[in-house]
Amino acid sequence: MASSGGEIPGLVPEKGEPIPPGKLMSTEQRFLDKGAQMMQSLKPVNEIKQHVCTFALYSQDLTRQIETHHYLTRLNQDFIQCAVYDTDDSHGRLIETRGEGRGRGRRGRKEEGGGCELAIAAYRLAAGRRSRPIVARSSSSQQLHRRRLRLQEALENFGGVGASIQVSAGVEYIITDRIFETLPPDEQKLWHSHAYEIKSGLWVNPQVPELVLKPELENLTKTYGKFWCTWQVDRGDRLPLGPPSLMMSPQPVNLGKVRPHLVEKRDYKYKISIDDLKMSRVEIEEPEWINPQADNWKQHGKGFVILVEPIEMKKMAPFP
Template identity: 55%
Template structure:
């Protein structure tokens, strides 16, 4: 019926439908403006993440990756690769050498990527594994910091509340992704995570993963943001 929202399992943001004038404006701006930062996104990665404060909540994530240089990548993270995908967060990815230069209190906020790669959870949809092999070997040695700004999995129709720190799956009893979640992803892309795992056996393991990363594994502690009133300052605090 007119005025009723379409039936969907997904949390749909409130708001009016796009007007024809807005469509024309967006198309015109797209033709005129350069959008250079967006055009630097060169990879689409599908993987999984868990909330640091509640690892029973597991989400499929779609990272659109820009490589700043060989040691630093930045990702816009969406909940799907559909045209209606919602921007749910950002992840920064750095090399092991860059990670080692961080102070210990900062290192605790990052997660390692070796398990995601070796287990086949990290995939570049529709890109042949042979083409990806050098990139996979590089990513296996990296660390990521992922902030989720829109918790759509709990039904939020808007990005509300504080950002949530996300963690990477780390295997059995260490943030393992539920099989049905992986199966749903595999069916969509016609892939087999188990087959990818077997194909990646020869990807070298990092010689050493800093124990400050994946901090929850060693200490059973997580990090969460909350809001509190504070006095206004002229300058933001610097680490």
């Protein structure tokens, strides 16, 4: 039986081993990804509008604290969903964009065929087929090599062959107090409040002025979040192992306080001061009431873990 709070042996990677383990992407894979990126809409991803940096604590062990990066999508006034990463840095090679715009080459000239043709060329090359719009016809290996180099250069100028690699840490859902009060008590225990996190300056939108954020922060103090961590990177997991862990928000009591060195590291990176942020948010009103079912550990001193157990499967198919 596995649990979200258990220790799993063999997690720490060997020195120099990549996380996650695996070979570097091939040129063909990069071409395919770039071609798909240019031809597909990726609408859900494009709906991400905000980046928030904050901190989270494991429900079963509040001494395990991590910096988190939430990428927010607002579905309506009462509901926000967040893809959560362990960093906003790029861990992979990112090839510099030299062009002046989409569909332009190194010297600003328009590439033959435009963006769609370039994407098709990438697919053809990855599949081992000749790409007429971009390169000359040839069957020799030397000419094929030159075609690859030329297409790679075109893709670099079009937007970069490389990709930024981030480790996805989980997902958080954020709801207003109005929605939270409609949940059953057993469900409310899985959620945490945001008021202290915001008032204390732990919750930040990097590069966004506080004056612009103030109305948003005032609304967020009245919200609750449920955050499931799917990859426990803080303990060195090379892959997302075991069941997800429930995460809690920082609080000003007991073990809920974030360790100072984590905050100092964050402040240094973004050139901000948590003390200045706290002062600028003094006038933000705290909620009149925070439901005690949230942040349940403060009242009961207990966290929550998921236990994975075998269970009999339903053998009756819904359709013949």
